[in-house]
Amino acid sequence: MNIIAGDRPIRDVNREIRKALADGIDITVSEPRSRHNLGIGLPSGTRVRFEGSVGYYCGGLNNGAVIDITRNAGWGVGEAMATGEITVGGYAGMAAGSSMRGGLIHVRGDAGPRCGVAMKGGDIIIEGRIGYLSGFMAHAGRIIALGGADDACADSLWGGEVWVAGPVKSLGVDSKLVEPQADEVEQLEKLLAIRGLGDRSREWRKIVSAQRLWHFESRDASAWLMI
Amino acid sequence: MADDMSKPYKYPFNAPTEEAVAMSDVAVDGRPIGVPASYDRGRSVSWTPETISDVHALSRLGRYQIRGFNTFNDRMPTLDDLVFVPATMTRLPLEGYRESCDTRTVLGNRPGLVECPIELDIPIYIASMSFGALSASAKAALGYGASKVGTMTCTGEGGMLEAEREASTRLVYQMTPSRYMLDLDHLRRADGIEIVVGQGAKPGTGGLLLGMKVSDPVAQMRSLPIGVDQRSTVRHPDFLGADDMQVKIEELREATEYKVPIFLKMGATRPRFDVAIAAKAGVDVIVVDGAEGGTGASPELLLNHTGIPTMSAIRAAREALDDCGMSGEVSLVAAGGIRSGTDAAKCLALGADAVMIGTAALIALGCNAPCYVDDYEALGTSPGRCHHCHTGLCPVGITTQEPALEKRLDIPSASERVARFLTAMTMEITLLAKACGKSTVHNLEVEDLRALSLQASAFTGVKLAGIDRTYEW
Amino acid sequence: MCGIAARILRQPGLVGADLVNMMEAQRHRGADSTGFALYGPDIKRGFIVRAMVSNRQSLSDDLQAFEDILKDHGSALQSEPSCDQSGDNHVSVRLLIETPASMDQWVRDADAISHRIEIQSVGKSLEIVKDLGGAKEVADKHGLRGFVGTHGLGHARLATESSVSPTASHPFWARPFPDVAIVHNGQITDYYTWRDRLKRRGYRFMTENDSELLAVWISDHMSRGMTQAEALEMSINEIDGVFTFLISDRDTLGFAKDRFAMKPLVAVEEGNQSIAVATEEQAVRTVYTDEMDIINYDGPSLTRTWPTHIPVDLAA
Secondary structure (H helix, E strand, C coil): CECCCCCHHHHHHHHHHHHHHHHCCCCCEEEECCCCCCCCCCCCCEEEEECCCCCCCCCCCCCEEEEECCCCHHHHHCCCCEEEEEEEECCCCCCCCCCCCCCCCECCEECCCCCCCCCCCEEEEEEEEEECCCCCCCCCCEEECCCCCCCCCCCCCCCCCCEEECECEEECCEEEEEEEEEEHHHHHHHHHHHCCCCCCCCCCEEEEEEEEEEEECCCCCCHHHHC | HHHHHCCCCCCCCCCCCHHHHHHCCCCHHHHHHHCCCCCCCCCCCCCCCCHHHHHHHHHHHHHCCCCEECCCCCCHHHHHHHEEECCCCCCCCCCCCCCCECCCCEEECCCCCCCCCCECCCCCEEEEEEECCEEEHHHHHHHHHHHHHHCCEEECCCCCCCCEEEECCEEEEEECCCCCCCHHHHHHHHCCCECCCCCCCCCCCCCCHHHCCCCHHHHHHHHCCCCEEEECCCCCCCCCHHHHHHHHHHHHHCCCCCCCEEEEECCCCHHHHHHHHHHHHHHHHHHHHHCCEEEEEEEEEHHCCCCHHHHHHHHHHHHHHHHHHCCCCCEEEECCCCCCCCHHHHHHHHHEEEEEEEEHHHHHCCCCCCCCHHHHHCCCCCCCCCCHHCCCCCCCCCCCCCCCHHHHHHHHHHHHHHHHHHHHHHHHHHHHHHHHCCCHHHHCCCCEEECCCCCHHHHCCEECCCCCCCCCC | CCCEEEEEEEEEHHHHHHHHHHHCCHHCCCEEEEEEEEEEEECCEEEEEEEECHHHHHHHHHHHHHHHHHCCCCCCCCCCCCCCCCCCCEEEEEEEEECCCCHHHHHHHCCCCCCCCCEEECCCCEEEEECCCCHHHHHHHHHHCCCEEEEEEEEEEEECCCCCCCCCCEEEECCCCCCCEEEEEEEEEHHHHHHHHHHHHCCCCCCCCCHHHHHHHHHHHHHHCCCCHHHHHHHHCCCEEEEEEEEEEECCEEEEECCCCCCEEEECCCCCCCCCEECCHHHHHHHCCCCCEEEECCCCCCEEECCCCCCCCCCC
């Protein structure tokens, strides 16, 4: 079934999307014209395809849907996703996968700044480069960039991992490179192979938190009493 | 007069002895002669013992000092400088003990955008305080107490605690920049969603929870390593300004199918502009939190030296809404150091549609109660002076994650205390409103107040007592 | 906090209509006021002036006073000024003037009566039209959809720290430099410091709006020998705060983006060198409806300039 977005109020378009999905129908949405807030909070067991480019927060709060965006996505694609899968055919704007907690985002082009910001789980695969301050204050989860990373990569991580198979322009604050373990790489390549991106010749850089911003200094309560 | 030196004056009597001139060996109150009165008392206004010890502390710590509670800045103009002027000859009062005064309060009444505005029985609700800063028992007790009097609570930075959702008949869900535990299910189970851009205690900065309070359950909910010193971001990760926030608000409405009101909470800094922007960006309820607002932990300098007083912020916020024609459409909630029904009534008169209490609610629960006095002493303080929320060693089990301490907070009696305090606050408000001749607390207005000081008048636009003119220039 | 846009057409065309559509698509980013800086055919001699009279009742007196000041500076009106016929109390006026003996001196004296009539732009080609309301309202009131020109800027405003008025909105003319206009998205945090410095250097500001500062800042640097591109580069390190701004004159249109990568900008560059630039992709889509390759100017500290069409001489 096809729903045309075009110029129509987003509220109406989303209502139609939800209804069709509740009736068990997979849908395509045509003429999204880079408009915002399409496909928010979609449930599991559903499939939606957006033919064209979407605006901000497409697939936001995704709750299990499989979403396919044929061209570009604006800011925050898949933000706060709990589970599910989102594929972006072109470029993903700033804060892709922001604060997501699970699921998978796969971007075929580049990703903008702050990719995976505050993420708390799940995987983000970017075939191109990830932008400035990617992974900023991520808690958990993996950002996988095949094409390289811009400045301040993996800045201020609480946890989580940033894997880059290309040049890293610079590391962010409190992050460090660690030696990838063979079994981790194996697991990573398996995931990439499922997405049609298998390539065992890749050289990986694995970046994690250096943990020096974890504590002010001591966790002793008495150190915190006013003197 | 140097030229007089040529003709020295001579007493017509013998020169006095030093002993005779001195009259005594010691000065008044026992000090040696020639020693100035400031000798043992210090008295430097800028280098007090407190400021001296602060320099010592910073030299040792190499960082700013951190504590909980609220501002200790004694320069704040306070609501105590305002009084009500009830009806006398110009108008008729209502019977304080007999005739009724409506306290029902609706937040987020926006047909077309909000299907279910929030209806409270009283114009007061419990402020957002996180599970993490507070114990789970404290959150539950606040919920039960609020539910008993027909009002609501808010979650706070830690996400939605099941115990709180169960205890509170109405619950606003807070979406902070850190997005801890942000979950579609929680958004859909909330009665309102609050976007946080700052709080009155420490505007311009993010949340803070020290390691000893990042216990296993807290760490789980926030996806943090156990024991880490959590320093949250201040900006939201996926929108960076009021222009983008407008798009984000639409996303939240889509996620909840336009059912619930969207709140915005801000610390009071430039409320005249900030409130106008927030209203234009499309929020339904704006919460302005003044500098006297509390927090579980903050760098002390922020508590004392950032933000403007609640009473000066409310008037500016109301005028901002009036100027852009949004009064009546967008609700205004005041918060920040509201201590009583009297304070709340003054906030309503200054222009708030409702008020939020944080610290006062905790004190009603039992904060600073004179029990377990030894534990207060171990912290270096005493009941009535404790502000050590950041340590996680709260003697009464409110701002702690230690199970042994949390046990001390008995939920049923704590809930009842909160319910009684809210009831008492409401009685205070209605008593004042009725004395001013109002049949609903929402008709309290600036004209019902007078200022006792130039400062209070200048800050709020309230007329000076007696002379009935505002201090203006 | 706003939306901005720019358009360059290789051949003169309906640049006004394109910008109006782009700004209407970004209306949700701000609808306190909307403004356009449009570059039409070069006037043969003298300058085009766009101004706003604050009170329709005194329109003829104010225009007379304006003319008198022109005469004091060796200039004159070339023709009868045209005024908008809307019912609003403030009046938008378009005047064609002869070249004054000293542009700077004339503007200085003309600004002395800015509370009556305020100059919004002066240029051989530039015309700034800005007013209260959204893009559609401003376009309809001022007939912008029919404007023929080569390039232009657009702005949709959500007022942050200054008031909502027809003049305190973007685009800003970088007085006294003819044909230079700016639109800005963001908030500069060392605005007052820079404003004071520039005031001491002799510049005047008509508003408390930080965007006006950028216009003057760039122009000041250019007047001391820098190219637009060099001045844009410099602004990234010298000015504090969050910003993406677009600046244009007759020959060049460029942008600068701050160090923190917070305010977005996307562009489409057609093969024949027409371009459309905007804060949000959906604005660009109103001009290029088919799926075209979008350039995302997403990263920090970016600048770029584009050459605009060489002005076509038409009868003034």
